[in-house]
Amino acid sequence: MSSLKFDVAVIGGGPAGLAAALSARTAGAKDVLVIERDRELGGILQQCIHNGFGLHRFHEELTGPTYSGRFIRQVKADAGITVWEDTLVLEVRNDKTIWAINPQQGLIGITAKAVVFAMGCRERTRGAIRIPGLRPAGIFTAGAAQRMVNMEGYITGKKIVVLGSGDIGLIMARRMTLEGAKVQAVVELLPYSNGLTRNVVQCLEDFGIPLHLSHTVSFIHGKDKITGVTVAAVDQDRNIIPGTEFELDCDCLLLSVGLIPENELSRGIVDLDGLTSGPTVNQYRQTSYDGFFAAGNVVHVHDLVDFVSEEGDIAGKFAALYAQGKLPTATNVVAVKAGQGIRTVVPQRISWPDSSGKVRLFMRAQEPAVRVKLKIAAGEDVLVERQLPIARPGEMIVVDVPFDKIPDCTQEISVTLQAVQGGGLRE
């Protein structure tokens, strides 16, 4: 058993963890450890072989592996960063002891001055949505299938039904088509797709794949191997409308039904937000427990990796400052609340004193709407007001609040989204 000490330990070697490790070094951390459970760094980006990553950060459209490759090279070139791949963290304790295990070192005990949680998110599964039927083979989450098809050389089926029209579901519909499979349909419970329009157009319309909105899979057929599904229309309350059922043959059902921040290790140490399912954080991405930071999809699920990296930058920097005793204790804390029209907002609190100059808020709209006004206010004081031509729950709203605008005695800031004249819910 080895026992080791680090300034900053980063759990997870995906885009958030890699950015956090690099920025921790820039901010003066002497030794940084990145623990990755997969056989290589990069996280889920390694299986996202499609392009469109990095427009904000690099002003280019990169593929997932290319985007992560840029960070991996920098991390590997930095002698102050230790990387343990193929290493599973078993437990994190609130004294910042980390217990991990790998085939070379066996059981390892690590102590760190600061810890960054960067474990990303996991997919919701069939169990989470409770589709009736037997339990045949051939049902996969879209992400698991993506890894098999894009990295490991297996195809999960030849005749596919996709449930869920988020970006992963749409991209997998195209991917399976390119691999020679027939995608029967994409089925979406909501009356709109949560994916980007470009993905609806380029992944479905290009290949003539039908999208059934306000529909769900109501039954899975097949005993040992899936043979088909029953699809049914749903009403406004998402209840199945009797008599609307139709059957689709398939040998594979891909589920793309949502992502949840992966907080198995952080639960019990830090407070979690019931809506994002991630830790509540301040503008430094410090959690409710001092010295524990969090970044990326472990905090809230992002639609753009560029913002995941940005959060990693923030968490890594302030974790390094904390490790060096340079992060002052909060003297005042302002709660940031999601008001009307807004489902989630991150960070959930802002701490004084501030050394960031501006606080960037990441928000998700409750429902799709056109012509809305976003208002960030402290009581009667309006801090930022902005007209948005369109708001969609699938696309994060990102707004900067200059720190000097925040009144220093305020207790709470609220964010609301309201329709202006001629605006409102989108069809």
Add this chain to the structure above:
Amino acid sequence: MNNQEQKASKRLTCIVCPMSCVGEVEIADNQIVRMVGFTCKRGQEYAKNEVTAPKRVLTTTIRISKGVLPLLPVVSQTPLPKEKIIECARCLANITVKAPVREGDAVYKDILGLGVDMIASRDIEAVGK
């Protein structure tokens, strides 16, 4: 043939920005004669290209031998004509390259004679290295 028959109109959803304008382009004698619904210059440009010469970036995988993974992700250097995308994917299904490969390497040149190279989008080391 009368004028009526040569005219065709196409409904499109613009993908340039999140507004996702839905517009219509009318074509007669292979010329765009009318375009409605696209609210900005970029959208009009997109609609024009989409009607006259739609192009897509192809991302897929090819087999790699003696690598730490069995597949290498690749991306077309520039967008390819949309109607050739499936054909290009089929063509690449028959290709195997040998590890190691570096990101940026042109692993398959001039696909289907379209003048576009397929580029490795990551490094893959050889086994045992």
